Amino acid sequence: xxxxxxxxxxxxxxxxxxxxxxxxxxxxxxxxxxxxxxxxxxxxxxxxxxxxxxxxxxxxxxxxxxxxxxxxxxxxxxxxxxxxxxxxxxxxxxxxxxxxxxxxxxxxxxxxxxxxxxxxxxxxxxxxxxxxxxxxxxxxxxxxxxxxxxxxxxxxxxxxxxxxxxxxxxxxx
Numbered sequence: 001x002x003x004x005x006x007x008x009x010x011x012x013x014x015x016x017x018x019x020x021x022x023x024x025x026x027x028x029x030x031x032x033x034x035x036x037x038x039x040x041x042x043x044x045x046x047x048x049x050x051x052x053x054x055x056x057x058x059x060x061x062x063x064x065x066x067x068x069x070x071x072x073x074x075x076x077x078x079x080x081x082x083x084x085x086x087x088x089x090x091x092x093x094x095x096x097x098x099x100x101x102x103x104x105x106x107x108x109x110x111x112x113x114x115x116x117x118x119x120x121x122x123x124x125x126x127x128x129x130x131x132x133x134x135x136x137x138x139x140x141x142x143x144x145x146x147x148x149x150x151x152x153x154x155x156x157x158x159x160x161x162x163x164x165x166x167x168x169x170x171x172x173x
Contacts, residue, residue, distance in 0.1 A: 023142075023145070024062075024102040026106050028145075029102055029105060029106020029107075029110075030106045030115050030116075031146065032061050032106065032146065032149040033054055033107060033110045033116055034115050034125060035061075035149035035153065036054055036057045036058065036152060037049040037054075037125045037153060038125050038153060039149070039152065039157070040153035040154065040156065040157040041124070041125055042153075042157075043074070043153075043157035044157035044160060048122025048124050049124070049153060049156075049157070051121050051122050051123065052121075052166070053165060054103070055100065056096060056156075056165070057149055059095055059096045059098075059099040060152055061146075061148040061152060062145050063092075063095060069088060070148065070152075074151075078164075078165060089168075089169065090170075092169060092171075096169075110123075114126055
């Protein structure tokens with residue numbers, strides 16, 4: 001059920017229409033935002049998870065190609081990964097833009113339902129707003145998306161520079 005984005009910019013999910021609906025549901029996107037924030041706070045608890053990077057992390061988290069190509073090793077460097085995946089990065093900015101409406105709906109849902117809190121130019125988690133992470137052996141699409149969002153939060157926090165991350169991914173802050 002993980003998503004890809006059609007060349008025309010429309011969001012497409014492999015599988016049934018109901019699976020695509022579930023994937024881009026504002027509540028699920030809010031859960032992914034919470035996982036991104038949790039990951040960020042595991043590495044960089046002093047600063048909030050940057051608002052702008054959530055707009056990169058959520059679309060990446062639902063992209064099956066991104067999920068397959070991430071190392072899931074926080075010690076790996078974003079620059080090295082981006083240099084190894086030029087074909088993926090060529091289309092990623094367009095995909096991020098195409099999913100912007102779903103990302104924004106998820107952010108709005110998360111703030112309205114107190115899943116995360118706004119803090120300056122970023123987000124902080126709210127204790128017990130979401131349950132435990134799925135088990136690592138759980139390969140269901142929704143669990144993979146959550147693990148990817150959390151990893152991206154950790155990875156982006158390790159890099160800790162919105163401008164550098166944006167440049168490596170190919171988007172403008």
